[in-house]
Amino acid sequence: MLKKSDVLFAINILLILSFFGCSKNDYVTNPYTNSGGGSGTPGANEVWMQGTAFTPATVTVSVGTTIKWTNKDNMTHTVTSGTPAAPDGVFDSGDMANGATFSYTFNTKGTFKYFCRSHPTAMQGTVIVQ
Numbered sequence: 001m002l003k004k005s006d007v008l009f010a011i012n013i014l015l016i017l018s019f020f021g022c023s024k025n026d027y028v029t030n031p032y033t034n035s036g037g038g039s040g041t042p043g044a045n046e047v048w049m050q051g052t053a054f055t056p057a058t059v060t061v062s063v064g065t066t067i068k069w070t071n072k073d074n075m076t077h078t079v080t081s082g083t084p085a086a087p088d089g090v091f092d093s094g095d096m097a098n099g100a101t102f103s104y105t106f107n108t109k110g111t112f113k114y115f116c117r118s119h120p121t122a123m124q125g126t127v128i129v130q
Contacts, residue, residue: 046070047125049077049096049116054125061129066105071096077116077123079104084120 041055042048045065048055050072059067069079076095079102082088090112093102106112106129116123 042070047079048072049079049123052119052122054114054116054123057124058126058128061106061127063109063129064105064107065129066103067127068101068103069093069096070101071098074098076118078118079114080117081112081114083113083124084115084117087115087117 045059045061045067047059047067047069048071049069052073052075054069061067071077076097078095079091079093080087081090081092091104091114093100095118096102106127109129112127112129114125114127
């Protein structure tokens with residue numbers, strides 16, 4: 001007949017083995033992973049806000065192209081045209097939570113700088129329209 005202490009010991013061993021059998025990814029979520037599935041990189045005419053950066057930081061497109069920004073971080077970001085010292089008012093997404101998107105169509109040639117109002121020194125990007 002099994003003693004109560006033997007049963008408790010066996011249960012503890014099973015719990016320990018099941019804990020160490022789990023991988024880190026089973027119970028920890030990385031806030032900078034691609035929350036949309038897919039290959040882990042933005043598609044054509046897309047910019048991701050990920051890892052407190054715009055990816056890619058520079059995009060070159062033709063006149064009439066729409067760029068879509070997606071916040072992949074677990075923190076609020078913005079897409080604000082201009083520079084941190086001189087926002088120009090051409091476009092502004094407002095605050096974007098995780099998963100939010102913002103699109104803007106570039107109808108004129110030029111170089112359009114933008115930044116995140118929440119992280120102005122770390123997050124700056126450029127759209128070059130040819």
